[in-house]
Amino acid sequence: MASGSWEEFFAVHLPPTDFEDNRSLLKEFCERHDHYGNKIVLVTSGGTTVPLEHNTVRFVDNFSAGTRGSASAEYFLEQGYAVIFMHRQKSLEPFTRHFSGQKMMDMLDIQERGPNTTITVKPDSVDVLAPILLRYKAAHGAGAVLYVTFTTVSDYLWLLRAACECLARCGPRAMLYLAAAVSDFHIPKDKVPTHKMQSESGPPVIQLHLVPKMLKPLVNLWVPAAYVVSFKLETDESLLIPKARAALDKYKHKMVVANMLQSRHHRVILVTPEASQEILLTREEVHAGVDIESAIVSEIARLHAEHARAPR
Numbered sequence: 440m441a442s443g444s445w446e447e448f449f450a451v452h453l454p455p456t457d458f459e460d461n462r463s464l465l466k467e468f469c470e471r472h473d474h475y476g477n478k479i480v481l482v483t484s485g486g487t488t489v490p491l492e493h494n495t496v497r498f499v500d501n502f503s504a505g506t507r508g509s510a511s512a513e514y515f516l517e518q519g520y521a522v523i524f525m526h527r528q529k530s531l532e533p534f535t536r537h538f539s540g541q542k543m544m545d546m547l548d549i550q551e552r553g554p555n556t557t558i559t560v561k562p563d564s565v566d567v568l569a570p571i572l573l574r575y576k577a578a579h580g581a582g583a584v585l586y587v588t589f590t591t592v593s594d595y596l597w598l599l600r601a602a603c604e605c606l607a608r609c610g611p612r613a614m615l616y617l618a619a620a621v622s623d624f625h626i627p628k629d630k631v632p633t634h635k636m637q638s639e640s641g642p643p644v645i646q647l648h649l650v651p652k653m654l655k656p657l658v659n660l661w662v663p664a665a666y667v668v669s670f671k672l673e674t675d676e677s678l679l680i681p682k683a684r685a686a687l688d689k690y691k692h693k694m695v696v697a698n699m700l701q702s703r704h705h706r707v708i709l710v711t712p713e714a715s716q717e718i719l720l721t722r723e724e725v726h727a728g729v730d731i732e733s734a735i736v737s738e739i740a741r742l743h744a745e746h747a748r749a750p751r
């Protein structure tokens with residue numbers, strides 16, 4: 440087993456405590472949707488943490504709020520997909536993302552009448568809430584969406600491999616849409632202190648190690664027939680397309696969605712081995728609150744349908 444390999448990672452790092460429960464849920468979900476011949480997508484969403492202590496008080500984190508993943512999950516449901524929404528605990532979720540922060544409170548009215556106090560949705564908010572609530576109820580009523588959560592990069596990798604093992608049975612009807620911002624660096628288990636680091640010991644020297652790249656075994660071994668879409672975030676525009684192309688060359692998957700940190704919510708580039716296609720929202724669309732994920736998902740779903748139809 441090579442040092443720093445994915446095999447070593449799973450041999451050394453223990454699965455999360457809720458792993459077996461999540462694995463059962465994933466298995467049941469994939470078997471059921473495979474039985475009906477449904478299209479199924481794994482959407483990963485949000486950032487991962489890198490704990491600095493086993494009894495974790497402090498950790499390294501990243502910026503991702505799960506906006507891309509939670510919005511995309513809704514559009515995949517609209518496109519008729521069964522959706523596994525694998526997200527960072529407490530990051531944005533499909534449907535409820537529309538009401539995060541104070542937004543929900545501002546939609547409600549209260550009539551205080553002692554024990555007969557009532558709370559109602561303000562008339563002008565009903566138009567906003569009703570269609571979202573209907574879509575939420577329809578997705579959950581049909582058993583079309585499964586939520587599983589991770590926090591650390593290790594939890595994420597365990598869950599990703601388990602999801603792939605369950606999705607493999609769906610062959611080309613399965614898609615992986617890997618929008619989570621997964622740490623490239625971690626601290627190996629044996630280098631993490633058990634207890635909270637003490638300032639009396641002086642400034643800690645922390646050496647981060649590379650997280651093994653899972654895209655290689657994922658594409659070659661775990662889900663070889665699936666339509667795999669990875670994401671690439673950069674802050675230097677000159678690196679964006681070359682790095683997206685390098686990833687496609689290296690891992691031989693189907694697409695990289697390339698985006699810049701600053702413009703990620705109104706501009707992405709869909710990079711495939713054959714072409715590059717920019718999706719850009721106009722100023723008016725941004726103002727009107729259009730989600731760029733609607734266009735991203737509809738184009739990827741179209742390409743996935745071609746992939747699933749192709750003779751093999």
Ligand code: PAZ
Nearest residue numbers: 503504505506507618620670671672
């Ligand atoms: O979660 P969010 O909407 O704030 O950001 C989305 C994103 C930038 C994390 C995603 O589009 C992405 O590029 N994910 C992969 C990041 C990377 O590992 O390069």
